[in-house]
Amino acid sequence: AQSVTQLGSHVSVSEGALVLLRCNYSSSVPPYLFWYVQYPNQGLQLLLKYTSAATLVKGINGFEAEFKKSETSFHLTKPSAHMSDAAEYFCAVFGNQFYFGTGTSLTVIP
């Protein structure tokens, strides 16, 4: 069975500060892992994905995530937050279907 846990339903950072959104996964098979972003009343936009290639994955808008098997983690980071990064972020694992985390709401303080 697959699942993901996102620690922290709300994260606030100052503009220009480091963004760190945490995701831990549980999977009985080598996982495919994803981060999606959702703006209000919109669908999901793929930020990045890990599909068993390089463990450090670079995505759009300056985001990246590192797959750490020993920690069963796939945390999302961005060196410098921008106001436009304020949104809901979902971590997901794919087995025979997507299993999404409960989401982390990112607030960027000017």
Next chain:
Amino acid sequence: GAVVSQHPSRVICKSGTSVKIECRSLDFQATTMFWYRQFPKQSLMLMATSNEGSKATYEQGVEKDKFLINHASLTLSTLTVTSAHPEDSSFYICSANPGTESSYEQYFGPGTRLTVT
């Protein structure tokens, strides 16, 4: 890139009526489409998987007679919420998978906000 549209983006209907939501893949053929439901401030939950020309596969706990799914063509899937009630109010999101790519390659639509009064 692959684009998926949904129509309508927002709909308000009266309790007891039915409402149809369309999901279209605009620039690719989608052999498989997925329907998700998202409650406020919560995650997405897969409701059903639809394959073109065959019956949809519903997840446990999803009433197939209430949420009718039709995937009549390779670019269109519809979700009909029958006899809607206020508890059906939610954000419904579809995704589509081009059959030529891995099954995790899903392109998500912008969602439909359903409000049942």
